[in-house]
Amino acid sequence: MNYLLKTEASAYAFADLQHEQTTIWDGVTNPVALRNLRTMKSGDNLVIYHTGDEKRAVGTASVVSVDSSDAKNPRVKIKAGKPISQPLSLADIKQKKAFADSPLVRQGRLSVVPLTDEQYKLLIGS
Numbered sequence: 001m002n003y004l005l006k007t008e009a010s011a012y013a014f015a016d017l018q019h020e021q022t023t024i025w026d027g028v029t030n031p032v033a034l035r036n037l038r039t040m041k042s043g044d045n046l047v048i049y050h051t052g053d054e055k056r057a058v059g060t061a062s063v064v065s066v067d068s069s070d071a072k073n074p075r076v077k078i079k080a081g082k083p084i085s086q087p088l089s090l091a092d093i094k095q096k097k098a099f100a101d102s103p104l105v106r107q108g109r110l111s112v113v114p115l116t117d118e119q120y121k122l123l124i125g126s
Contacts, residue, residue: 002045002120004113009050014059017080025076033112037074040066046078047123055090057123059083086125096122
């Protein structure tokens with residue numbers, strides 16, 4: 001599976017993840033986003049997306065492990081991947097037919113978004 005994780009760059013940027021190499025992704029409160037976190041599995045592909053002023057997909061990561069023992073606060077360990085060489089802005093994403101029904105454009109406040117293989121490939125530029 002593939003997912004997009006949103007983060008405010010001023011709070012925790014992709015550069016922070018690259019520096020640390022791994023981090024625990026937790027603290028999500030939206031019920032739909034929590035459900036998406038709980039469905040993650042080791043090895044799943046991730047796109048890190050900066051919200052706020054940037055509004056663009058900036059890097060890749062992968063799921064190392066998922067601890068869902070606390071259903072209200074699943075803890076997903078992620079590992080940094082590579083920066084996206086040509087980051088797509090939200091405006092660019094909205095122009096792509098593959099995202100027409102995506103929660104990324106339909107549910108703007110959703111912080112954990114499932115992606116199809118096609119959407120993932122478009123975001124990372126492959």
